[in-house]
Amino acid sequence: MGMIFACPEKSPSTDEACPRDRRRIMELYNDIRPALNAYLCGRGLSHDHSEDIIQETFLRLVRRMPYGGTKDKLRVWVFRVARNLSVDLYRSERRWSRGNESDPYAVVRERVDPAPSPEEMILLIERLAHFRTALAQLTPKQRQCLLLRAKGLRYRDIAVALGVSVQRVGELMQRAISLVK
16 A cells, blocks of 8 residues: 655654644544544443543654554554553553552542531531521421422322312422422
8 A cells, every 4th residue: 555644755753743644644533533432432431531542542643653654554553552542541540549558548548538528517507507497487287298298298198188189288389399499
C-alpha cells in the first residue's frame, strides 16, 4: 500500500503532524472511533474512561505521524495502543484501590464515615423542625390521613379507617400536603 501518512516536507525529528496528516488523522478518528469505543467498553471500561483512552491514543498517533505508516497498519496500531492504555488504567486503579500495604493510614483513608457532616446535621434538624411545625398546623383528620398514607395505606383504606368518603380523604390529603411543603 505504501506510506500514505508521511509528510514529505517534514523531517522525522519534528514532533508535529503536517496539515495533510492531521486531515487523515481526523478521517481515521471518524472512521474507527465508534468501533474503538465499543471495544473499550466491551473490555469493561466506563464511557468516560473509554473516551479518555481514545483521546490519549490519538494524541500519541499525532506524535507518531511524521514517521509514516499505512492506513491499515495505523488502524491496528490504534487498537493496540488503546488496549495497552486500558490495561495500564486497570493496573493503576487496582493498585490504587488495594493501597500501599506499608502505609499505616491506608485503612483509614479507605473508610468513609457514613455519618452526616455537621452541616448536614444542621440541615436535617432544620427540616425536622419545619416538618413538626407544619404537622402541628394540621387538623387531627389531616394529620391522621397523612400518617396513614405514610404507612402505605390506600385512600380507600384510609376512608374506611377514618369513617369518611374516599373523596374526603383526597381533599384532606391535598390540604395536608400543601401545608407540609
